[in-house]
Amino acid sequence: MTEQTASLxxxxxxxxxxxxxARGLSLDALATHCGVSRSMISLIERGESSPTAVLLEKLATGLGVALASLFEPPQASDDPVARLADQxxxxxxxxxxxxxxxSPAGGSSPIQIVEVAFPAKARVAYESGAREPRIHQQVWVLENTIEVTVGDATHRLEAGDCLAHVLDRPVSYHNPTRSLTRxxxxxASLPSAWR
Incomplete structure (x- = not known):
C-alpha cells in the first residue's frame, strides 16, 4: 500500500x-442498514482495509450521503478553492x-464534482438506494464512451453527452470500448423543498 493510498x-x-x-448509529446498526458486515465496517473505520467502490457505495447509501462525501477530509475547510495538488x-x-x-471540501455548497478515468472494458455495479436528502447526479462524458444503466434503462453516452438521474435505484457503469473513458x-444534495 502506497503512502497516498494509506492516507486516503x-x-x-x-x-x-x-x-x-453524527447519525447516532452503532456499528451493528450501520451494518444492518447498509448490508456490509460489522467487521468490514470496523476494518474500514480503522483504515485497515482498501474497500472497493461497490462497498463504499453501500456505506454511503446506509449513511445517506453521496459516495464523493466519503473522500472529504473530516475537518471542514473555509477555502473556496480546491487546488489540483490537493484533490x-x-x-x-x-x-x-x-x-x-x-470540488472544494467543506460542505459550503450542495454540489460536488468528481472526475473519473474508467478503464477499457471495466464494469462497476452499485446497489444504490434512495437517500434523504435526495441526491441528484449528472454524468458528463469528456472522452470516449460509457454505458450507464439506471434501474432497467441503459444509456450509451458518447463524448459531450450528459445523463441526469436521481440516486434512488441500482446504477452500473460499463466501458464497452478498448480505450480509457473520462x-x-x-x-447535488437538495433538501425536500427543492425537489
Missing part, C-alpha cells in the same frame, strides 16, 4: 466514523477506475 484510507476511515457518529485520487481495487474529487460526475 485514513481519510475515508475518519469520514465514515464521523458520519456514523484526492482514489483507485478502485476491483475495477481499476480512478476518481478525483474536484467523465465528470456532478452531484
Amino acid at each position: 484510507n485514513d481519510r475515508i476511515a475518519a469520514r465514515v466514523r464521523e458520519l456514523r457518529a 484526492p485520487l482514489w483507485r478502485d481495487p476491483h475495477s481499476g477506475y480512478v476518481r478525483r474529487n474536484v 467523465y465528470a460526475v456532478v452531484i
Whole structure:
C-alpha cells in the first residue's frame, strides 16, 4: 500500500466514523442498514482495509450521503478553492477506475464534482438506494464512451453527452470500448423543498 493510498484510507476511515457518529448509529446498526458486515465496517473505520467502490457505495447509501462525501477530509475547510495538488485520487481495487474529487471540501455548497478515468472494458455495479436528502447526479462524458444503466434503462453516452438521474435505484457503469473513458460526475444534495 502506497503512502497516498494509506492516507486516503485514513481519510475515508475518519469520514465514515464521523458520519456514523453524527447519525447516532452503532456499528451493528450501520451494518444492518447498509448490508456490509460489522467487521468490514470496523476494518474500514480503522483504515485497515482498501474497500472497493461497490462497498463504499453501500456505506454511503446506509449513511445517506453521496459516495464523493466519503473522500472529504473530516475537518471542514473555509477555502473556496480546491487546488489540483490537493484533490484526492482514489483507485478502485476491483475495477481499476480512478476518481478525483474536484470540488472544494467543506460542505459550503450542495454540489460536488468528481472526475473519473474508467478503464477499457471495466464494469462497476452499485446497489444504490434512495437517500434523504435526495441526491441528484449528472454524468458528463469528456472522452470516449460509457454505458450507464439506471434501474432497467441503459444509456450509451458518447463524448459531450450528459445523463441526469436521481440516486434512488441500482446504477452500473460499463466501458464497452478498448480505450480509457473520462467523465465528470456532478452531484447535488437538495433538501425536500427543492425537489
